[in-house]
Structure formats: C-alpha cells, structure tokens
Amino acid sequence: MSSDRDFVENISHQFERTAVRDHMSVEDATEHQFRLVETAAQVMGSDEVFVEDYGQVRELATVGFGGGGRPRATARVEEVLARFFGTDEAVLVHGAGTGSIRAMLNGIVEPGSRILLHKAHPYKTTLPAMQHMGLDVQYVDFNDASELERSLRAHSPSTFYLQHVPQQLGDSYGIEETIELARSVGGDDLRVLVDDNYAVMRSHRIGVEMGADASALSLFKLLAPQAIGAVLADADSAGRIRRDNASAGAQVQGPYAMAALRSLIYAPVALAIQNQTILRAVDEINAGIAAGDLPFLAGAYSAQPGIRCIVLLFDRPAAEHFLRSAWRHGSPSQSVGEEAQFEFLPLFTYLTSTFLKATPGLEKYAVRINPMRGGTQTVMRVLRDALADTEFQTALRA
Known part of the structure; x- marks a missing residue:
C-alpha cells in the first residue's frame, strides 16, 4: 500500500505541474465564431456560400501555386482560413492532422536537414x-530555457518543431515564449513549425x-465530416505544398471544403462548453472524493494529456478494471476519431500513448474522461x- 501511495502522490504532483494550454470561455468562443462568420462573409459574399464545385479555376490558384487550378470553393475556404488566422495562405489537405503535419514537413523542411524537437x-x-x-532529429527539453538556448546554438537546426498541447507529465513551457526564444537564437533562417492539433478553436x-x-x-x-486538415503558412511554402498535391485526386474538392467550413463555425462554442463541463465535473468529483462517496479514487484533474479531458487518479492499480466497468455502463469502448463529429457520448478511456510511454505504470492508476x-x-x-459495479468491486477486493 505504501508503494501505491508514493506512486499516486508523485503522479498527483506531476499533474499539478503540467501545463494546461489557454482555453477560451464560452463568451470568447462565441466571439470567435462571430469573427469566423464575418471573415467568410467578406470572402464569399452571400450566395457564393452555396457554391460547391469540382471544377478548376486557374485564376484563383496562381498566387503561390506555380500555375494549375483548384476548385473554386476550396480556394474560397482556404482564403477564409488564411484571413481568419492572419497568414499569407492556407492549404487544405487530405489525411486530417497527420496529413497536415506531413504536408507541412514536406513543403517546408529540406530532406536530410536538422530538426529540433522537445525531448x-x-x-x-x-x-x-x-x-x-x-531528417537529423535532435531532442532537447523545452521546459529548460537555458538548455534549449544552448542546444539551439550548438546544433544550429534549420527547423524548430513544437507540439502545442503537452506531450508528457511535467511539460510546463509556454508556446509563445518558446517560439520567441527560438527566434532570438536561431535568427530569421530558422523555420518554426507548430503542430496545433487539439489547440485550434480552443486557444485564443x-x-x-x-x-x-x-x-x-x-x-x-x-467537426468536419471528412478526414481533411489544413496547413497555414507563407505563400512560398503553401505553393510547394500545392505543387505536391497538384493532381485532382490529391486535392480537397469543393464540397468537402465547404462542409469543413460549415462545421468549423460550430467548433469554438462546442469546445468551450466541453471545457466548461470538464472544470465543473472535476470540482464535483473531488467534492465526492472528499465526502467519501467515490471509493478508490485519489483525485481528479482538469488536464490536457494531449487531449483536453478529466483525468481520474486511483489510489491503487484499478484503471483497467474501472474502464471495463465504465464500458458496461454507458461509455463507448472505442473511438472512431476522438473529437470528430461522429462522437458525442462521453468517452472513458486510457491516457494518450505519449503520456503513458513517458511514465511507466501510469496506465495502471489513471484514466481519462x-x-x-x-x-x-x-x-x-x-x-x-x-x-458501484459489483464485478469491478469484486475484482479490486480479490
């Protein structure tokens, strides 16, 4: 029991130290939605929001594209995203988050060059x-600003790569401060790339x-119905990405682009309500633990282990038995694309693989909701x- 207690206390302290990135309130998210709609209105006008073509229009594709066409609706949606996020260009790609990361790397990073990642x-x-x-992949602890500065000077990478959401327990570095440090040391030639998955439409x-x-x-x-993603970048980088995807089969067609934009309108408020639910549920769970009404639990945390969620920490290695019980009582046992529009029931599941790999044993004591x-x-x-499940309680007391 003492080993359980020591492990749980250590994990508890680490969760308290781990960053939770900026999340918009419902009010701010509503304004975010309104601003996105206004941007779309400026780009598309009125009836053009109903244009969903598969045709190619060369005149909308020459800037940063090196010639060639793309669907009119796709070009319009990309312009909305570029204006909304304040970048030269936005490029829609197939493959959702993974597809956008690969497109960003392929379009901006030279093969065989050096890239610096968080350790x-x-x-x-x-x-x-x-x-x-x-790529020559080098690692450094972004949580240690002095070590990061030394590594930037010693390795002279051509690319600096960040993941917006925390990757492991104890991650506490700030995104903007880390970008500023990389810029100040690496200079104008350093390309700074960010994986913003699970942060977009949550963070300001x-x-x-x-x-x-x-x-x-x-x-x-x-909330897009198809597995597409986007890269936001300067015109030259966007042009290289578009050239890599110049065939019609590789391009995101107009109906998919418009469907993604329509869904995106609702994402900020939906995610802000989700965040509000997490905060309220954590308070209620911890109150129940303090009152002795929720057995086997050591604490609950409003955390962001890759994905924004509630983390339940048990006072013993009960996680696997608990999840099997939760799956019997209303939670899906699998995800078809977490956070996608197809999922709406609360999901009780394991922590993300990156967190579990970094902290052996964590999978026995913690789950997320x-x-x-x-x-x-x-x-x-x-x-x-x-x-309260009989099978769960029997398994723990066996």
Whole structure:
C-alpha cells in the first residue's frame, strides 16, 4: 500500500505541474465564431456560400501555386482560413492532422536537414514522417530555457518543431515564449513549425498567430465530416505544398471544403462548453472524493494529456478494471476519431500513448474522461455506476 501511495502522490504532483494550454470561455468562443462568420462573409459574399464545385479555376490558384487550378470553393475556404488566422495562405489537405503535419514537413523542411524537437515522445505518426524524410532529429527539453538556448546554438537546426498541447507529465513551457526564444537564437533562417492539433478553436491564438512560420491542424477533429486538415503558412511554402498535391485526386474538392467550413463555425462554442463541463465535473468529483462517496479514487484533474479531458487518479492499480466497468455502463469502448463529429457520448478511456510511454505504470492508476458533447450529469452517472459495479468491486477486493 505504501508503494501505491508514493506512486499516486508523485503522479498527483506531476499533474499539478503540467501545463494546461489557454482555453477560451464560452463568451470568447462565441466571439470567435462571430469573427469566423464575418471573415467568410467578406470572402464569399452571400450566395457564393452555396457554391460547391469540382471544377478548376486557374485564376484563383496562381498566387503561390506555380500555375494549375483548384476548385473554386476550396480556394474560397482556404482564403477564409488564411484571413481568419492572419497568414499569407492556407492549404487544405487530405489525411486530417497527420496529413497536415506531413504536408507541412514536406513543403517546408529540406530532406536530410536538422530538426529540433522537445525531448518527449512525439505523436505516433509524426516521427515516422520525419524519418522518411531522412531528417537529423535532435531532442532537447523545452521546459529548460537555458538548455534549449544552448542546444539551439550548438546544433544550429534549420527547423524548430513544437507540439502545442503537452506531450508528457511535467511539460510546463509556454508556446509563445518558446517560439520567441527560438527566434532570438536561431535568427530569421530558422523555420518554426507548430503542430496545433487539439489547440485550434480552443486557444485564443495558435502557433502562426504567435510568430511561427506554419501551423498544421486537423479539421476532422473540428467537426468536419471528412478526414481533411489544413496547413497555414507563407505563400512560398503553401505553393510547394500545392505543387505536391497538384493532381485532382490529391486535392480537397469543393464540397468537402465547404462542409469543413460549415462545421468549423460550430467548433469554438462546442469546445468551450466541453471545457466548461470538464472544470465543473472535476470540482464535483473531488467534492465526492472528499465526502467519501467515490471509493478508490485519489483525485481528479482538469488536464490536457494531449487531449483536453478529466483525468481520474486511483489510489491503487484499478484503471483497467474501472474502464471495463465504465464500458458496461454507458461509455463507448472505442473511438472512431476522438473529437470528430461522429462522437458525442462521453468517452472513458486510457491516457494518450505519449503520456503513458513517458511514465511507466501510469496506465495502471489513471484514466481519462472526454465529455465530448455530454454534460456533467452524464459524466457523473457513468462514473458512479462504474464505481458501484459489483464485478469491478469484486475484482479490486480479490
């Protein structure tokens, strides 16, 4: 029992130290929605919001494209995104978040060049993309500003790569401060790229709005019905990405682009309500623990282990038994694309793989809850039913 207690106390302290990135309030998210609609109105006018063509129009594709065409509606949606985020260009790509990261790397980073990453496990499809390009990957702890500065001077990377959301327990560095440090040491030739997945439409600003050269994001995780993403970048970089995807089969067609924009309109408020639910549920869970009403739990945290969620910490290695119980009492047992529009029931599941790899044993003591579109009442009902489950309690007391 003492080893359980020591491990749980250590994990608890680490969660308290781990950053939770900026999240908009419902009021701010509403203004974000209004600003996106106003931007679309300026770009598209009125009836043009109903244009969903597959045709090619060369005159809308020459800037930063090197010739060639793209669907009119796709070009319009890309212009809306570029204006909204204050960048030269936006390029829609297939493959959601992974596709946007690969497109960003392929379009901006020279094969075989040196790239500097945070000393943590990257997202599972990011490192393979870098390895396939033959990049010289170097790691440094972004949480230590002095070490980061020394590494930038010693390694002289051509590219500096950040993941907006925390990658492991203990990550506390600020995004804007880290970008500023990289810029001050690396100079104008250093390309700063940000994986903004799970931060867009949550945070007030994303990487390109804080001084980065490019941002990659998933529109699929922002309620788009198709698995598409976007890269926000300067005109030259966008042109290279478009040339790489110049065939019609590789381009995002107009109906998909318009569907993504229509869905994106609703994302800020939906995500702000989700964040509000997380904060309220954590307060209610911790009150229940203090009152002795929620057995086996050591604490709850409003955290962001890759994905914004509630983290439940158990006082013993109960996580696997608990999840099996939660799946019997209302939570899906799998995800078809977490945060995608297809998912709305609260999801009780394991922590993200990057966090688990960085902290061996964490998978036995902690789980996460993503409320999705559900409220505190639904989260608490599933939680209480799962804890009261006879099979779960029998397994823990065996």
